[in-house]
Amino acid sequence: MMEQKFLPEVSTFRCIKCNRTFSISSGRMTCSCGGLLEIKHEWALLSLKTELKYYEHIPSGVWRFKPLIHPEISEKEIVMRGEGNTGLYNASQRILEYANCNNLLFKHEGENPTGSFKDRGMTVGVSEAKRLGMHTVICASTGNTSASLAAYASYAGIKAIVILPKEKVAFGKLSQAIAYGAKVYTVEGTFDLALQHVIDLATKDGRYLLNSINPWRIEGQKTIIFEMLENLKWEPPDWIVVPAGNLGNTSAFGKALKEAQELDLIKDIPKIIAVQAKGSEPFVNYWISGKYEPEHNPHTLATAINIGNPVSRPKALEALRFTNGIATSVSDQSILDAKAIIDSAGIGCEPASAATLAGIKKSVDEGMILASEKIVSILTGHLLKDPQIIIDYHQNQLENIDSTFANKINTYD
Numbered sequence: 001m002m003e004q005k006f007l008p009e010v011s012t013f014r015c016i017k018c019n020r021t022f023s024i025s026s027g028r029m030t031c032s033c034g035g036l037l038e039i040k041h042e043w044a045l046l047s048l049k050t051e052l053k054y055y056e057h058i059p060s061g062v063w064r065f066k067p068l069i070h071p072e073i074s075e076k077e078i079v080m081r082g083e084g085n086t087g088l089y090n091a092s093q094r095i096l097e098y099a100n101c102n103n104l105l106f107k108h109e110g111e112n113p114t115g116s117f118k119d120r121g122m123t124v125g126v127s128e129a130k131r132l133g134m135h136t137v138i139c140a141s142t143g144n145t146s147a148s149l150a151a152y153a154s155y156a157g158i159k160a161i162v163i164l165p166k167e168k169v170a171f172g173k174l175s176q177a178i179a180y181g182a183k184v185y186t187v188e189g190t191f192d193l194a195l196q197h198v199i200d201l202a203t204k205d206g207r208y209l210l211n212s213i214n215p216w217r218i219e220g221q222k223t224i225i226f227e228m229l230e231n232l233k234w235e236p237p238d239w240i241v242v243p244a245g246n247l248g249n250t251s252a253f254g255k256a257l258k259e260a261q262e263l264d265l266i267k268d269i270p271k272i273i274a275v276q277a278k279g280s281e282p283f284v285n286y287w288i289s290g291k292y293e294p295e296h297n298p299h300t301l302a303t304a305i306n307i308g309n310p311v312s313r314p315k316a317l318e319a320l321r322f323t324n325g326i327a328t329s330v331s332d333q334s335i336l337d338a339k340a341i342i343d344s345a346g347i348g349c350e351p352a353s354a355a356t357l358a359g360i361k362k363s364v365d366e367g368m369i370l371a372s373e374k375i376v377s378i379l380t381g382h383l384l385k386d387p388q389i390i391i392d393y394h395q396n397q398l399e400n401i402d403s404t405f406a407n408k409i410n411t412y413d
């Protein structure tokens with residue numbers, strides 16, 4: 001591609017391994033050394049205050065931070081569906097007693113247009129696909145990425161291809177991908193295998209890859225943090241707790257906090273807790289032992305985080321180091337019990353999201369979190385994403401799971 005550079009570019013790709021930079025017009029996913037790319041913005045080239053003021057009223061919790069996300073994209077290329085602006089809810093008394101803490105908030109990313117935080121990254125990714133003139137976008141998914149990609153692609157009038165691990169995708173998510181009109185493929189095997197397939201497909205035919213290896217997805221997901229900090233009047237909590245699968249969100253949170261500090265929006269840095277499910281915890285093992293081994297046969301009922309070889313692990317490691325955070329893992333039993341408690345508070349979430357509360361309870365019990373500290377849990381997906389597991393839990397029909405907090409369905413006679 002011919003490059004016509006009259007003005008210095010505000011945003012560039014930078015390799016996190018060797019520091020090499022590339023123009024964003026290259027549409028690259030990785031460096032020639034194989035390292036992951038991240039987006040570096042030269043905000044000094046913008047008058048940031050004026051720019052932020054200008055976009056403040058856009059009805060999207062992502063694009064109202066446009067100067068911090070994608071300063072150079074033109075407004076007519078933006079594919080936006082009113083994502084973000086999600087609620088921040090106080091924990092109920094029952095939740096506080098369950099986790100033994102007294103200052104806990106939930107930011108509910110299930111309130112996005114397709115019911116998960118993936119919309120925040122996808123609005124940026126699909127907009128960039130349009131800017132680059134792509135006709136097809138593609139992803140592998142444990143479910144929510146495909147639902148989001150399918151919706152934004154159709155809305156933008158471009159084609160979508162998704163590859164899903166067979167029988168490991170929750171019903172709500174599969175229904176969305178089909179309904180929004182993506183071309184859906186399933187593979188025998190794990191998410192990690194599906195991801196390998198789409199990476200091969202994308203590089204062969206110039207299709208635009210929209211897994212979280214794509215650095216634009218990370219830019220969009222940063223706004224979870226910007227918005228949460230803004231909700232809290234830029235008084236950060238002590239802890240931010242997030243479920244961890246492919247580790248894109250953990251990485252985005254680290255980048256957002258680093259940038260918020262660079263821009264003088266905050267002084268103290270909240271510590272990130274990345275929570276994996278036991279049975280699918282390669283990052284926790286890496287964090288503890290310093291040696292990375294993929295998990296070849298990951299298994300958890302929290303399908304959104306059933307990932308054995310998380311692509312963004314170097315970025316996530318940096319996020320935990322920078323914020324002084326930790327990685328921890330929780331059992332499916334504790335995830336489903338925590339979910340029942342969150343659901344019964346009238347807040348509700350999908351299983352993976354409830355790993356946060358299970359992780360909080362565990363960390364308080366271990367003395368890692370003090371009961372008085374302020375915690376924000378990120379509920380990543382909507383309760384209706386996985387209706388089957390709700391019915392099964394409450395009817396005591398899950399193998400190896402006790403339905404500790406079952407609500408019975410009564411017969412009226």
Ligand SMILES: *Cc1c(COP(=O)(O)O)cnc(C)c1O
Pocket residue numbers: 116117118144145212243244245246247248249250304305350352353380381
């Ligand atoms: C994608 C997803 C996750 C995992 O996020 P990563 O960025 O892959 O770590 C967690 N919860 C839900 C509901 C998701 O859709």
Ligand SMILES: [Zn+2]
Pocket residue numbers: 015016017018019020031032033034035
């Ligand atoms: Zn490199």
